[in-house]
Structure formats: C-alpha cells, structure tokens
Amino acid sequence: MTDTQGHHHEGEHAHPQLGFWRKYVFSTDHKVIGIQYLVTAMAMAVIGGTLSLLMRLQLGWPHGSWPFLASLMPRAFDSQGHMNADFYLSLVTMHGTIMVFFLFTAVLTGGFGNFLIPLQIGARDMAFPFLNALSYWIFLASCIVIFSALLVQGGAPLGGWTAYAPLSALPAAGPGQGTGMTLWITAIALFTASGLMGGLNYITTILTMRTKGLSMMRLPLTQWSLLITAVLGLLAFPVLLAAAILLVFDRVGGTSFFIPGGIVLNNKLIEHTGGHPLLWQHLFWFFGHPEVYIVILPAMGIASDILSTFCRKPIFSYKMMVYAMVAISGLSFIVWGHHMFVSGMSPFLGSVFTITTLLIAVPSAVKTFNWLGTVWGARIQFTSAALFSIGFVSMFISGGLSGPFLGTSAADIQLQDTYFVVAHFHLVMAIAPLFAAYAGLYYWFPKMFGRFMNETAGKIHFWMSFVGAYCVFFPMHIIGIGGQMRRIYDPLNYQFLVNQQIVNVFISISAFVLASAQILFLVNFFVSIWAGKRATENNPWKATTLEWEVPCPTGHGNFGPELPVVHRWAFDYSIPGATEDFVPQTAPAVPAQQERH
Amino acid sequence: MADEKGPGRITSSGLALGALLGILIIVSIWLFAAKPWWFPGLTSIHGAEIDRVFNAVLIVTGIAFIITQGMLGYFVARYGSAGSEHADYWHDNPKAEFFLLTGTAVILVVLVFMGQKVWLNYYFTALPKDAVTVQVTAQQFMWNFHYPGADGKFGKTDLTLVDPTNLIGLDDKDPNSKDDIVTANDMHIPMNKPVVVRLRSKDVIHSFFLPNFRVKQDAVPGLAIEVGFTPTTAGAYEIACAELCGAQHYKMKANITVDASDADFNTWLQARLKERTGD
Numbered sequence: 001m002t003d004t005q006g007h008h009h010e011g012e013h014a015h016p017q018l019g020f021w022r023k024y025v026f027s028t029d030h031k032v033i034g035i036q037y038l039v040t041a042m043a044m045a046v047i048g049g050t051l052s053l054l055m056r057l058q059l060g061w062p063h064g065s066w067p068f069l070a071s072l073m074p075r076a077f078d079s080q081g082h083m084n085a086d087f088y089l090s091l092v093t094m095h096g097t098i099m100v101f102f103l104f105t106a107v108l109t110g111g112f113g114n115f116l117i118p119l120q121i122g123a124r125d126m127a128f129p130f131l132n133a134l135s136y137w138i139f140l141a142s143c144i145v146i147f148s149a150l151l152v153q154g155g156a157p158l159g160g161w162t163a164y165a166p167l168s169a170l171p172a173a174g175p176g177q178g179t180g181m182t183l184w185i186t187a188i189a190l191f192t193a194s195g196l197m198g199g200l201n202y203i204t205t206i207l208t209m210r211t212k213g214l215s216m217m218r219l220p221l222t223q224w225s226l227l228i229t230a231v232l233g234l235l236a237f238p239v240l241l242a243a244a245i246l247l248v249f250d251r252v253g254g255t256s257f258f259i260p261g262g263i264v265l266n267n268k269l270i271e272h273t274g275g276h277p278l279l280w281q282h283l284f285w286f287f288g289h290p291e292v293y294i295v296i297l298p299a300m301g302i303a304s305d306i307l308s309t310f311c312r313k314p315i316f317s318y319k320m321m322v323y324a325m326v327a328i329s330g331l332s333f334i335v336w337g338h339h340m341f342v343s344g345m346s347p348f349l350g351s352v353f354t355i356t357t358l359l360i361a362v363p364s365a366v367k368t369f370n371w372l373g374t375v376w377g378a379r380i381q382f383t384s385a386a387l388f389s390i391g392f393v394s395m396f397i398s399g400g401l402s403g404p405f406l407g408t409s410a411a412d413i414q415l416q417d418t419y420f421v422v423a424h425f426h427l428v429m430a431i432a433p434l435f436a437a438y439a440g441l442y443y444w445f446p447k448m449f450g451r452f453m454n455e456t457a458g459k460i461h462f463w464m465s466f467v468g469a470y471c472v473f474f475p476m477h478i479i480g481i482g483g484q485m486r487r488i489y490d491p492l493n494y495q496f497l498v499n500q501q502i503v504n505v506f507i508s509i510s511a512f513v514l515a516s517a518q519i520l521f522l523v524n525f526f527v528s529i530w531a532g533k534r535a536t537e538n539n540p541w542k543a544t545t546l547e548w549e550v551p552c553p554t555g556h557g558n559f560g561p562e563l564p565v566v567h568r569w570a571f572d573y574s575i576p577g578a579t580e581d582f583v584p585q586t587a588p589a590v591p592a593q594q595e596r597h
Numbered sequence: 598m599a600d601e602k603g604p605g606r607i608t609s610s611g612l613a614l615g616a617l618l619g620i621l622i623i624v625s626i627w628l629f630a631a632k633p634w635w636f637p638g639l640t641s642i643h644g645a646e647i648d649r650v651f652n653a654v655l656i657v658t659g660i661a662f663i664i665t666q667g668m669l670g671y672f673v674a675r676y677g678s679a680g681s682e683h684a685d686y687w688h689d690n691p692k693a694e695f696f697l698l699t700g701t702a703v704i705l706v707v708l709v710f711m712g713q714k715v716w717l718n719y720y721f722t723a724l725p726k727d728a729v730t731v732q733v734t735a736q737q738f739m740w741n742f743h744y745p746g747a748d749g750k751f752g753k754t755d756l757t758l759v760d761p762t763n764l765i766g767l768d769d770k771d772p773n774s775k776d777d778i779v780t781a782n783d784m785h786i787p788m789n790k791p792v793v794v795r796l797r798s799k800d801v802i803h804s805f806f807l808p809n810f811r812v813k814q815d816a817v818p819g820l821a822i823e824v825g826f827t828p829t830t831a832g833a834y835e836i837a838c839a840e841l842c843g844a845q846h847y848k849m850k851a852n853i854t855v856d857a858s859d860a861d862f863n864t865w866l867q868a869r870l871k872e873r874t875g876d
Binding site: 085086089092158159160164166167170173174175260261262263264265267268269275276277278311312313314315316317318320342343344347350351354355358359361362365366368369372373375376377378379380381382387390393394397398401402404405408409410411413414415416417418459463466467470474475477478479481482483485486487488489490493494495496499500503571573574575576581 | 681817819
C-alpha cells in the first residue's frame with residue numbers, strides 16, 4: 001500500500017485515477033473482486049437454476065412432450081419432444097456441480113469474503129491483492145470450462161456431482177463420460193486452484209491485518225466464519241485436486257487407481273486391474289463433507305450478524321457461536337463415511353461414522369439455540385435482509401433435523417440415495433445458504449453500489465421464496481420415505497412410486513413459482529445498481545461494524561488517512577443507558593456504559 | 598433519544614411469518630402423523646427394526662422441530678420493533694447453554710445406541726447356513742440372478758467367457774454349473790426363509806435396492822458383498838438400482854417374487870432350469 005510518492009496509507013485520495021479497465025475489470029481492489037465473484041456466481045446460478053427447472057419438468061411430467069424446448073435443444077429431446085434420459089442425467093450432474101461450487105462456494109467465500117474481510121477488519125485491502133485477482137480470473141476460467149461441458153459432443157457428464165468411479169473413470173461407460181467428463185475434471189481442478197489462492201489470502205489477511213483494538217474475540221461472526229471456512233478449504237480442496245488428478249491418470253494414462261480388475265464393458269473384459277472404486281468415494285467425501293461446511297459456515301456467520309443488527313440485540317452467546325463453528329469444522333473431517341454407509345465399506349466403520357456424525361449435531365444445535373436466544377426479546381426491524389436471515393434460521397432447523405435420520409446408519413439403509421437425502425441437503429446447504437446470501441445482498445448492497453435495493457420487491461421476493469422453498473423441498477422428504485430414488489429419469493417406471501407422483505407434480509409447480517421470485521430478485525438487483533434509492537448515510541442500518549464507518553460505496557483504500565481503532569465487540573445493540581440503540585465498534589468506552597468484551 | 602425498554606409490537610410482517618411457521622408445523626404434523634404417503638409396505642423381519650429406529654428419530658426430531666420453529670414463529674410475531682425503543686439486553690446464559698448442550702448430547706447418545714443395536718444386529722449376525730443363496734451380478738442396466746440349483750453349489754464363473762448369451766460368464770465345463778439357474782431381472786425367494794444375496798457388479802457401481810424389504814447395498818465392481826434378509830409376506834415386489842450407473846439407470850429394474858411356499862419356489866426354479874437346458 002505504498003504509492004509512487006512514497007506516502008504510506010494515504011487512503012483513497014492517494015490512489016491515482018485508474019482507467020475503466022483497471023478500475024472495474026482487471027482490478028486488484030478487493031471490493032471490485034468481491035462484486036465480480038458475486039455477479040459471475042449469479043450468472044452461474046441462472047444456468048444452474050434453469051437446469052433444475054428442466055429436471056422438475058421431467059420429474060413432474062415424465063412422459064410429457066415439449067416440442068418448443070425440443071426445437072431449442074434438438075440433441076436433448078427425441079423427435080416426439082420427450083426429454084432424453086442421458087440429457088436428464090447431465091442436468092442432474094451440472095445442476096449439482098454448478099450450484100455447489102460455482103454458486104454457493106463462490107458467492108459466500110469469493111463474493112462476501114472478498115468484499116467484507118478488509119472492510120470489517122479495518123484494512124485497506126487483502127494481504128495479497130494480485131493473488132486475489134488471479135483467484136477470480138481462474139475462477140472465471142473454471143466457470144467457462146464447466147459451461148462448455150454442456151456444449152461439446154456427447155454432452156455434459158452424467159455421473160452426478162459426486163462423479164463416482166469407475167463410471168467417471170471409464171470414458172466408454174456412457175455418453176458425456178468422454179469430453180464432457182474431461183471438461184468437468186478440468187473445471188474442478190481450476191476451481192480448486194482458485195479456492196486455494198483465495199483461502200491463503202483470507203487466512204493471512206484476517207490473522208495479520210486486523211486494525212488496532214480488533215482482537216479475535218471482537219470479530220464479527222462473519223469474519224470468524226470466513227476464517228474457519230478458509231482453513232477448511234485449505235485442508236479439503238487439495239484432496240479433491242489430488243483425486244481429480246488420479247482420475248485423469250485413470251482415464252488417459254492407463255493407470256488403475258479407481259478401476260478394479262474384472263470390468264466388462266460391452267461384453268468385453270477391459271484391461272485395468274488393481275484399483276478400488278471406494279478410494280474415490282473416500283477421497284471425494286473427505287473433501288465433500290467439509291465442502292458442505294465451506295458453504296454453510298459463511299452463511300451462518302452472515303445470518304448471525306444480520307440477525308443481531310435487525311433484532312437490535314446482541315448475538316446470544318458469541319463465544320459459544322465461535323466455539324461451535326470451530327467444533328463443526330473440526331468434526332467435519334471425521335464424518336465423511338456417513339455418505340458411504342451402504343457403499344460396501346466395512347459396517348464397523350459405519351458405526352464409527354454414526355457416532356462422529358451425531359456428535360456434529362451438538363454444535364449445530366448450539367447455533368440454533370443461540371439464534372433463538374437472539375430473537376427472544378428482540379425488537380425486530382423487518383427489512384428484506386432481516387426476513388431472509390430469519391428465513392435462514394428456519395430453513396437451517398428444517399434441513400438440520402433430517403440429518404439424524406441419515407446419520408443413523410440403520411435408518412440410512414432405507415433412506416440413502418432417496419429424495420429424503422435430496423430434501424435434507426437442499427434445505428440445509430442450498431436454501432439456507434441461499435437465504436443468508438440474499439440477506440447479505442440486501443444488507444450490503446448500499447455499501448457495494450451506493451444505492452438500496454427496492455424493499456417492496458425484496459419483501460415479495462422473500463415471501464415467495466420462503467413459501468416456495470418449503471413447498472419444493474419439504475415434500476421431498478415424503479417421496480423419499482416412499483422410496484423415490486435420486487437421479488431417476490422416470491419415477492413412473494416403478495409401481496411403488498406411482499401413487500405419490502402427484503407430490504412430484506406439486507413440487508414441480510412450486511419450483512416454477514420459486515424460480516419466478518428469483519427473477520424478481522435479479523431485476524431488482526440490476527435495476528437498483530443504477531436506479532435504486534441513493535444511500536446518503538454511511539450507516540443506514542445503524543449497525544456497529546467497521547464497514548459502516550465509510551461511505552456508500554466505498555472508495556479504493558477503504559478508510560480515510562487513518563485506519564479506524566476498535567474499542568468494543570461487534571454486538572453492542574440496545575445497551576441500557578445508551579442514547580442510541582447501537583454503539584459502533586469504534587466508539588471509545590464510556591464509564592457510564594457497561595463495557596462488554 | 599431512544600425509549601428505554603418498551604413492550605415490543607406485533608407487526609404485520611412478524612405476524613405473517615409467525616403464521617407461516619405455524620402452518621409449516623401443522624402441515625408437517627399432518628404429513629408425518631396422518632401419513633398420506635409413507636414407506637412401501639414392509640415385508641422383511643429386520644425391516645421392522647429399521648422402521649422402529651426411523652420412528653424413534655422421528656419422535657425426537659419432530660419434537661425439536663415443533664419447539665424450535667414454534668419459538669421462532671412466536672418470537673418474530675411477538676417482538677417486532679415499535680420504533681426507537683431498546684431491545685432486551687442480555688447475551689449470555691451459561692446455565693441454559695449447558696443444560697441444552699447436555700440435553701442434546703444425551704438424546705443423541707440414546708439415538709446412537711438404539712440405531713447401532715439394529716445396525717450391528719443386521720451386519721454382524723452370522724448368516725444362517727441353510728439360507729437360500731443367490732448370486733446377484735449387476736451390470737448396465739440389468740440384474741442377473743444366479744441360483745446354485747439342486748446340488749447347492751455355484752458353477753464357476755469367468756469373466757472372459759462373457760458374451761451376449763452368457764452375461765455372467767458361467768463356465769459350462771464346470772460340473773457344478775450343470776443345474777445352475779441364471780435369470781435376468783427376475784428373482785424368486787421363498788417366504789419366511791432367510792436369503793443371502795452375494796452382490797457383484799460387472800462394470801460400474803450399482804445399488805441393490807429392495808424398498809419393501811428395507812434392503813439397500815451397493816454393488817461394487819471388484820467386491821463380492823453379502824447381505825441377508827428374511828421375507829415375511831408373499832407377493833410380487835420391485836428391485837431398483839439406487840446408484841447412478843449411466844444413461845439408462847432408471848430402467849435398471851427387476852421383479853422379485855416372494856413365493857408362499859417352498860414348493861412354489863422349487864416349481865419356479867425347475868421351470869427356469871428347463872428353459873436354460875432346453876428340455
């Protein structure tokens with residue numbers, strides 16, 4: 001942060017005026033990079049969401065004919081306008097991959113992480129701004145590569161986002177398992193590299209660049225969650241990267257890491273021997289389970305801070321919130337086997353993983369109690385951001401409570417690979433994080449763009465999303481109990497599923513309602529960037545954290561000539577005796593007030 | 598100047614959200630208690646145990662669901678902001694935290710023990726020697742069933758012998774294979790007799806899913822995995838593949854018939870043997 005004149009930390013005024021390209025495109029400013037991540041991830045969400053609507057079309061009306069869609073995508077439909085089975089599975093695969101990696105991981109850590117870390121810790125930028133920009137551009141490349149998988153000969157891969165070997169290791173095992181699968185692996189490898197760069201940067205920045213007075217236990221929970229998430233990423237992503245590289249070797253190099261001997265394809269014994277298919281699953285889920293928390297932890301942090309702000313009440317039991325996140329992240333590395341209870345893994349290991357998995361319910365329950373404790377006795381201001389953060393809590397409870405069914409290995413025998421699992425993880429790691437991300441967008445939008453999003457549209461967006469999401473995902477528990485398998489193109493092929501098809505129709509109709517609310521959000525977002533109500537104050541929500549000390553939007557360098565000094569924790573709302581119902585972190589301690597932390 | 602603590606206010610947003618959470622609770626109770634849709638009819642001995650574990654977890658999580666969503670709904674309805682007054686100021690209650698934490702842990706320990714009893718019983722009880730043994734070989738996108746025949750011995754299989762007419766590569770030269778029976782997508786078992794399935798896959802991972810029997814086991818290439826169960830009700834049921842295995846995954850279905858008597862079962866075996874030997 002030294003400019004050409006040798007001045008140190010002169011703030012935004014010392015930065016030379018940058019041209020359009022340097023300022024908005026090839027920027028190293030963390031705020032621009034954060035917004036780039038957000039907007040790119042939104043584009044990916046539109047793709048991933050559209051794919052899910054095509055899936056719901058097929059699941060709601062498995063024998064339906066869609067001549068209009070067939071004319072748009074002739075390779076995906078047959079001559080009568082019925083969707084092809086392999087296309088359906090590539091929808092499943094691409095929807096899962098795009099949403100898990102390119103939407104949720106990208107929005108929450110890439111988007112909010114980059115935008116908020118320096119602003120909330122009182123720093124001028126990330127520790128390594130160039131690495132930060134590089135991380136974004138590699139992420140963008142990975143988005144382009146994964147999207148291109150939809151367009152190549154043979155189509156996108158159809159092995160699911162989990163890409164189980166040997167289906168993923170054998171290009172001859174199905175359409176899309178050739179070039180499409182290769183592009184999938186490439187995209188995941190690029191994404192992993194990008195995530196590692198981001199993670200290193202986040203950890204270094206939060207640990208070393210906090211402003212004066214901002215001790216670890218004064219950090220907003222968003223910062224704690226981003227720090228823990230970055231550590232999880234650094235430990236988990238390399239395992240996925242390694243597995244992906246081994247998979248490439250199996251596919252093109254003739255190795256047999258994941259391919260056992262004795263595989264017969266098209267009635268011919270193939271020349272592989274000695275590998276083990278479960279090795280892929282162990283590696284994948286060793287990454288995959290922490291990945292769940294890479295998505296949910298930042299959502300927890302963001303929702304906690306926003307909830308506290310609009311409840312006008314300190315977060316309940318801040319320390320326990322931090323410890324719970326640390327506990328969850330630690331445990332997340334020893335629970336992966338609960339994805340594999342019926343995989344052929346030793347049943348003894350099933351017992352071990354049941355115990356570790358149910359352990360993780362304890363810190364998760366702590367978080368839920370503490371959110372309830374925060375809302376209890378609050379004075380809630382029902383802004384769009386507040387509604388979405390309350391919605392987050394409800395979705396997290398609903399999704400979390402189906403966890404113990406699946407974590408109990410005996411019950412999981414029946415439920416594994418059914419829609420019960422789909423219901424569980426969509427509520428807990430898709431809808432809950434989505435709600436937290438929306439809360440964050442409505443909340444920090446003025447800090448990003450200097451304008452507000454439209455609140456009326458925001459509230460309509462919330463009510464439709466809240467009802468829509470429950471109507472889509474809650475009944476999935478029921479059809480899962482009824483036995484409907486995941487990744488099935490035509491449930492009507494099974495007698496035992498015919499009676500509950502009406503539920504699938506209901507879910508599909510609800511999905512279209514849910515999607516229409518997201519269109520409303522997108523319109524609101526982009527219109528508000530240019531035409532929203534101007535944010536004239538630094539701190540429109542009367543919040544305590546450091547990003548609200550600076551103008552909306554914030555210039556390059558974030559803070560003025562002096563960096564802020566922190567005197568208190570981030571949750572001083574409604575202190576008895578204080579004139580206002582909030583005290584910013586920068587306000588010096590006054591003897592009359594009860595000093596906290 | 599903000600007011601000191603006021604009573605809070607019931608706001609329209611809060612009331613609406615509280616009401617929605619109330620509706621969520623009522624609809625959930627209806628779905629899980631009235632059971633308009635539920636598990637496929639049960640027809641195995643161990644399945645009853647699995648269903649019991651499910652119900653125990655359902656009671657515990659159901660109560661937690663009603664309490665937590667109910668509290669959230671009540672609080673958002675009750676504690677709206679009336680303007681500038683302060684909220685309550687408290688942010689710690691170590692006693693309550695400790696109580697809730699311990700309570701959660703105790704409940705979870707009970708659930709773990711209940712579930713593990715069933716799990717360990719299912720997997721670590723030796724499979725009976727007199728069980729009907731069927732070798733099941735999964736492949737894209739069908740199930741092959743291999744019965745040992747009257748001699749009780751399976752003929753040798755060799756994957757180099759696989760061809761379109763001999764999908765499991767049964768070695769005809771092996772004397773044990775003479776009376777073996779191989780069917781495609783059609784499995785029969787006798788009622789009230791233990792069955793052992795020896796599960797293999799020829800290509801990718803499949804999953805042997807018998808919804809009515811509460812049986813699910815992945816078929817992994819390179820492994821032979823045994824899984825047992827005892828059918829309790831005669832009738833025709835379905836076998837599905839529960840692990841994504843390729844483009845036609847959804848078509849990977851087989852029929853399973855539980856024959857009311859051993860005689861019925863043997864009649865079926867004889868008929869299949871005749872088909873195979875062409876007598």
